[in-house]
Amino acid sequence: MLISSGKREAIIDPPLMNTAGALGFSDETASSVDLGRLGAFVTHPISYAPRMATRETRLHDFPGGFLLHTGLPNPGLTAVLREHHRRWRRMPGPVIVHLIVDDPTQLRRMLLQLETEESVSAVELGLNTEDPALIARQLSPVISSELPIIARLNAGAGWPAIEAASAAGAAAISLVPPRGAFRVSERHLSGRAMGPGLFPIMLERTSAIAAALDKPLVVSGGIRNATDIGSLVHSGADAVQLDFALWTNPRILETYSPQGA
């Protein structure tokens, strides 16, 4: 998969990545996962200012998956760059930095910082809204960015949201499962839904969107094995991102082959 900002481009080959939040900030998991088999490495979500880990319940199981709520802890972009930029330079493939989008001014500053870091090939922006007007506003710095930008949306986002991200200059669209919620001990717990039960939803959305989208499409959610990867690629995904499968079945990277897709 090739993504381009018009000024820089990144090639993701094979079309396999980890989801943001699956494999840490750089090479922390290299002893467990063969990072060289990824077409690109996506960092843990990074914010402009430091974020602390949540003190609430962090994981809730349900049949077919689980909800994960961490609070997206990270020391902030400046600290992450200081600690990890040398490691990024030694990574076997392209590094895509995932940024938490809160404010366009902060996003502009973060993009400018990353443009000067030679080890960064692209940026993925995590959008938490499906409002096209809000997406356009949040992504306003993207159009002038040198780095290719992947706009990540929840799978439930409608076509207007996808169009807004594309029109704002996103080089690719990434779809993730929607957030979910449960009532646990009289508390409302919401988080990122993960697990094999989500795969049918993601496959359906891939088929619905890929045909009409004129940009590369990245899909994640519910992928268990190489067969699932092949199904998504056959349905139109240009690349996939893996999450829990990298924890429970790290050898999934070895079992994938383009011919099997």
Added chain:
Amino acid sequence: MLLPEGVDWPPGSTLALRGPMGDGFSPPKSSRRWLLIAFGGADPYLRPMVDLGLAEGRAVAFVSDRQTHPLPPAVEVLSDPEEGLPWADYIAIGLPFDRLDDLSARMRGDAWHMRCLSQDDVLVVGPTPCGMGGCQACALEGQGARRLLCLDGAVLRLRDIRI
């Protein structure tokens, strides 16, 4: 729920385990009076310390906020952790993530301020879905650095985390 692809674990299978397999509770050799504090159902994690302490001739006191299984008669059961603070020369605490705020509130009290905490341990019982330092689901804010239970734990020094 999340079993590896094609898993088949008949009795007698050898399993390859992934973290945390690191440090357990590490009371100082010179400590003689152990206070074990269990919040939020962490009792089973501290129970082995009861047997170990008694076997090594130490005085053991136990506090739990839940109905715990019967303890040996030699163990002094306290109703309140603060009762044991002036007496203990080693404290081991077990609690889930969502009880950290409760512990934080307790530790603002005078009884805790009198303690050094340098040799006391805490086991935070929480999810470690990736077990390899990737997902940050087990992250604890530390003094100077974030700690991950899967890599740095399972037991941490109380002084090293930000309660």
